[in-house]
Amino acid sequence: MLPRLRVRIPLWAALTIPVAAYATRSLLLRGGDFSPDLPQDAIVGALVVAAVVLVGVARRTTRDDEATEDAHRDA
Numbered sequence: 001m002l003p004r005l006r007v008r009i010p011l012w013a014a015l016t017i018p019v020a021a022y023a024t025r026s027l028l029l030r031g032g033d034f035s036p037d038l039p040q041d042a043i044v045g046a047l048v049v050a051a052v053v054l055v056g057v058a059r060r061t062t063r064d065d066e067a068t069e070d071a072h073r074d075a
Contacts, residue, residue, distance in 0.1 A: 011052055018048050 022041070026034045036042065 011056055014052050014055070015048070018044075 023034075026032065
């Protein structure tokens, strides 16, 4: 069994934080240039999306497992 972290943020926040960081970088450091730095930005974007998807699947699986355990305990 893997150790479980107790820090949880909503998945919408996990997507919003990198977007806000990209916008801030584009506005402050690049003078309003929002064009992506390829391939670095594409790689980071894909990794963020993959991480959010994996967390979503893990949360759903864990929630289903906990519901099954609760049902067995109550029976």
